[in-house]
Amino acid sequence: MVNQIAVFMENRKGRILELTKALKEAGLDLITLSIADTKDFGILRCIARDNDLAEKTLKSAGFTVTVNALIGVEVEDRPGGLSDALSLLEDGDINVEYLYSFAHAATKRAVIMFKVSDEAKAVEVLKRHNIRILDNADL
Amino acid sequence: MSYFQKNVECMPRGELTALQGERLSALVKYVYERVSFYRAKMDAIKLKPSDVKSIADIVKLPFTDKNDLRDNYPFGMFAMPKKDVARIHASSGTTGKMTVVGYSANDLDIWATVMARSLTCAGVTRESTVHVAYGYGMFTGGLGAHCGAEKIGAAIVPASSGNTARQITFLKDFEATTLCCTPSYAAYIAESLAEAGYTAKDLKLQSGVFGAEPWSEAMRAKIEKGLGIKAYDVYGLSEIMGPGVSIECDAREGLHVWEDHFYPEILDAGLERVEDGKSGELVFTTLTKEALPLIRYRTRDLCTLDSSPCKCGRTHARMGKILGRTDDMLIVRGINVFPSQIETVLMQTGYVSTNYQIVVGREKSTDTMEVRVELNSDMFGDEVKKLESLRDDLEKRVYSALGLKVRVRLVEQNTIPRSEGKAARVIDSRKL
Numbered sequence: 001m002v003n004q005i006a007v008f009m010e011n012r013k014g015r016i017l018e019l020t021k022a023l024k025e026a027g028l029d030l031i032t033l034s035i036a037d038t039k040d041f042g043i044l045r046c047i048a049r050d051n052d053l054a055e056k057t058l059k060s061a062g063f064t065v066t067v068n069a070l071i072g073v074e075v076e077d078r079p080g081g082l083s084d085a086l087s088l089l090e091d092g093d094i095n096v097e098y099l100y101s102f103a104h105a106a107t108k109r110a111v112i113m114f115k116v117s118d119e120a121k122a123v124e125v126l127k128r129h130n131i132r133i134l135d136n137a138d139l
Numbered sequence: 140m141s142y143f144q145k146n147v148e149c150m151p152r153g154e155l156t157a158l159q160g161e162r163l164s165a166l167v168k169y170v171y172e173r174v175s176f177y178r179a180k181m182d183a184i185k186l187k188p189s190d191v192k193s194i195a196d197i198v199k200l201p202f203t204d205k206n207d208l209r210d211n212y213p214f215g216m217f218a219m220p221k222k223d224v225a226r227i228h229a230s231s232g233t234t235g236k237m238t239v240v241g242y243s244a245n246d247l248d249i250w251a252t253v254m255a256r257s258l259t260c261a262g263v264t265r266e267s268t269v270h271v272a273y274g275y276g277m278f279t280g281g282l283g284a285h286c287g288a289e290k291i292g293a294a295i296v297p298a299s300s301g302n303t304a305r306q307i308t309f310l311k312d313f314e315a316t317t318l319c320c321t322p323s324y325a326a327y328i329a330e331s332l333a334e335a336g337y338t339a340k341d342l343k344l345q346s347g348v349f350g351a352e353p354w355s356e357a358m359r360a361k362i363e364k365g366l367g368i369k370a371y372d373v374y375g376l377s378e379i380m381g382p383g384v385s386i387e388c389d390a391r392e393g394l395h396v397w398e399d400h401f402y403p404e405i406l407d408a409g410l411e412r413v414e415d416g417k418s419g420e421l422v423f424t425t426l427t428k429e430a431l432p433l434i435r436y437r438t439r440d441l442c443t444l445d446s447s448p449c450k451c452g453r454t455h456a457r458m459g460k461i462l463g464r465t466d467d468m469l470i471v472r473g474i475n476v477f478p479s480q481i482e483t484v485l486m487q488t489g490y491v492s493t494n495y496q497i498v499v500g501r502e503k504s505t506d507t508m509e510v511r512v513e514l515n516s517d518m519f520g521d522e523v524k525k526l527e528s529l530r531d532d533l534e535k536r537v538y539s540a541l542g543l544k545v546r547v548r549l550v551e552q553n554t555i556p557r558s559e560g561k562a563a564r565v566i567d568s569r570k571l
Contacts, residue, residue, distance in 0.1 A: 009551065010554070064551050065519075068520075097522055
């Protein structure tokens with residue numbers, strides 16, 4: 001499983017910059033960063049190279065932080081790669097709450113990160129199809 | 140059960156009433172001779188000092204309020220020349236002039252005595268260590284609590300307000316047994332203690348004496364849990380004395396008003412006295428104050444009064460928790476709203492921190508009300524829909540408590556300004 005940091009953010013000007021500055025000052029490298037936004041607030045989700053230090057850093061900088069586990073899988077970077085992985089979950093009647101992905105051009109592999117309705121079941125389904133579940137060190 | 144002045148605190152009511160009558164009658168003569176303000180008011184209704192013989196005659200007397208103090212700024216209402224005044228306190232009004240109050244040496248001694256009685260109710264003895272985190276200075280909180288603890292002979296840590304990390308170090312290292320501050324600051328200290336990785340077990344605190352702003356039972360539970368203490372509500376206002384006008388005893392069924400010095404009345408909107416148990420505006424007469432005696436001073440605080448005997452043995456009447464203020468009551472779309480109602484709703488959920496802010500505005504001639512609440516780290520999930528349903532749930536709860544549709548806005552932790560004096564809970568931006 002991959003640990004992800006989620007940060008609650010009001011829609012305030014300069015707030016993302018403050019967060020990235022805090023990470024920069026602690027010498028932290030980001031692997032992923034995405035933001036879900038609504039009219040009033042946003043949730044920033046990120047994974048850092050040293051996730052534990054990032055969590056501590058952001059908490060002490062006053063951010064509202066939570067850490068949660070995502071299912072990460074690696075697929076081939078080709079048409080249908082994501083669809084094949086999703087259809088396994090669909091067959092297992094598992095709902096995807098959100099997902100994001102990133103591709104490595106050099107290795108022709110893509111990483112997909114899922115938040116699902118039933119985590120245990122999703123892990124079981126993926127393992128049954130010999131799909132390796134990634135952890136933070138694999139990113 | 141321990142008392143500071145058992146003979147006074149447990150005085151039979153008949154004797155207490157007689158004492159109040161004597162003191163009122165002397166007070167009326169005193170102010171008639173010394174304060175032109177009272178002389179003019181009494182002359183206008185053809186009331187002679189000799190017409191006030193017993194405490195029942197108090198209803199003949201005219202009222203005073205904050206405007207009278209402001210109009211007579213700074214010393215016009217004082218019954219003593221400046222040379223005999225021993226101390227001055229002042230509170231900054233939200234609008235206009237400050238309210239200035241003065242004390243003679245004797246007044247200060249009485250204040251220390253009623254505060255000593257109050258702290259004794261909260262278990263303070265001469266062996267105690269009392270940490271005072273009320274602001275010291277022109278605000279009466281700091282010095283009021285200080286002098287009461289001194290009268291008992293306890294050790295005092297005069298920390299004043301601010302620098303919470305340092306407060307926690309003092310509390311830990313100096314082994315305070317009683318904390319005095321505002322309830323919102325006590326809650327903040329409890330939060331900060333947990334954030335710093337400590338628990339209540341790292342402190343020696345046993346009790347807390349909290350006042351200067353209204354607070355709910357839910358907030359009390361939270362403070363008691365966070366600091367591992369028994370929390371007592373103390374009440375006071377600088378015009379009447381400062382903290383120590385009334386306090387809860389161990390029974391915690393209301394706050395004993397030290398009636399030998401402060402005579403309480405509860406009045407309805409028409410300024411008629413109401414019977415015990417009915418809520419109304421709390422009005423005080425200072426029976427013994429020399430420098431700035433006030434007759435039938437309207438506090439604007441709403442509460443009830445109960446003169447029945449208390450389990451603790453004290454005979455002095457108990458006022459209920461302050462239900463709100465006649466002047467911080469908001470009227471939003473025609474509905475009366477007290478900030479304390481919102482606080483109760485929020486605390487019951489357990490989702491959100493003790494800090495909230497109410498913002499009232501007006502859009503297209505309709506009132507709008509937004510409640511800003513800080514989101515706790517523990518309650519924050521990573522999904523948008525969870526936060527949205529949390530917000531919707533809060534809106535629903537406020538609606539069912541107030542009958543008023545409000546907008547709840549979740550904000551980041553520690554973004555609502557913490558006030559170390561009285562918390563500023565309400566921003567009313569309507570141009571009324």
